[in-house]
Amino acid sequence: MAKLLKGKDVVESLNAKLTKDVQKLKEDGITPTLAILRVGEREDDLSYERGTKKRCEQVGVSVKAIALPMDVTEEEYLSELDKLNKDATINGILMFRPLPKHIDELKARNMLAAKKDVDGCTDLSLAGVFTNTKLGFAPCTAEAAMEILKFYNIPLQGKKVVVIGRSLVIGRPVAMLLMHANATVTICHTKTIDITSITKDADIVVVASGQMESVGKDYLKEGQTVIDVGIGWNAEKNKLCGDVIFDEVESMVDAITPVPGGVGGVTTSILVKHVVEAAIRQNS
Structure with a gap:
């Protein structure tokens, strides 16, 4: 059974640090x-x-x-x-x-x-992500995925990471953030040929396909870490589901983010983190 990379613990850790940072700012x-x-x-x-x-x-x-x-x-x-x-x-x-x-x-x-731009939506913010400079802020969901990997001490340096999805909201920016952490990154998308052979060769798979339950056991192998960024309402199952077929892959992978309870909750905390960081930068 996979280790669940729950967002709740990440949020509590972020909140504790942010509370101290805000207190210090208010003292000033x-x-x-x-x-x-x-x-x-x-x-x-x-x-x-x-x-x-x-x-x-x-x-x-x-x-x-x-x-x-x-x-x-x-x-x-x-x-x-x-x-x-x-x-x-x-x-x-x-x-x-x-x-x-x-x-x-x-x-x-x-x-x-x-x-x-605490939501990371401007062209300048995205340029900052690609150049690894503080022109603005990274898109919150992309940074949330990184925060989860960091919190659970999942090594990135030298690791093979596959990102499924190439949007400017998550796919491309998270690939850049992963490369800044010295991971070797491959981006897959709808035009990728033989995608399953690529994803099975990875140590970590970040799924941001935007297609609910589109990634099953045929995409993955034992020992991998899976970050599921997707979330949508599955009317047939009457519950929220991610882009990964959780019940199908949980028993084979090493670690996985649940949906709900994974990346989504951390995303809002990253937004708040950016507000605090912006206050520090603007008053330094």
């Missing part, structure tokens, strides 16, 4: 503050906002939520974003996407100041 008269910029009342946005506020409160980070109507003009939206960029009391900005079609999302996200 600085309250780390996250601004949430939301358009409309989408239930998934509201749910994420509630979860983010709760996680921020746990470590003492302040939250300022700005809710704009669905019919807000692009000019009004960008004006609000500009105010947050210039507000020295705001350390991080979380921009909920997708934006309404009448707002140019590419223009909006790249107007966001990289130093406040």
Whole structure:
């Protein structure tokens, strides 16, 4: 039976450190503050906002939520974003996407100041990931996967790691972060030929295919570590499932993240970590 790489323990460790960091900042008269910029009342946005506020409160980070109507003009939206960029009391900005079609999302996200881009969505933040420089912040899910590997002391240097998926949200940035940790990384995707022979040759497999339960025992071998980034509702099974067929592979691999209870919970804590890091950088 595989060791479960539970996100809860990682979150508790992160929270303990962040609480101390926030306390030190407050002693210096600085309250780390996250601004949430939301358009409309989408239930998934509201749910994420509630979860983010709760996680921020746990470590003492302040939250300022700005809710704009669905019919807000692009000019009004960008004006609000500009105010947050210039507000020295705001350390991080979380921009909920997708934006309404009448707002140019590419223009909006790249107007966001990289130093406040705690969600890692700007081109400058991604450039920072690729060049291993602190231009902004890594996408939270990619860093969450790395945080789990670090917490559970899973060695990366010299190891073969396969990443399934090449999105800018997780696949490509996590591959870069893994390479910065001296792993040898292969990215697989929908056009990869004979993908199972590649994944079976890996020490670690990060699955971010975006296809629920698409990776089964034919992709894996004994002794591997599996990081399952996916999450979706399986109506047939009436439960949340990842991109990996958990019941099929758990008995053969060495370690695996559960879904739910794995990468997802850590992602929100990484967002909060970025807010605290942004406050430290901006006031150093």
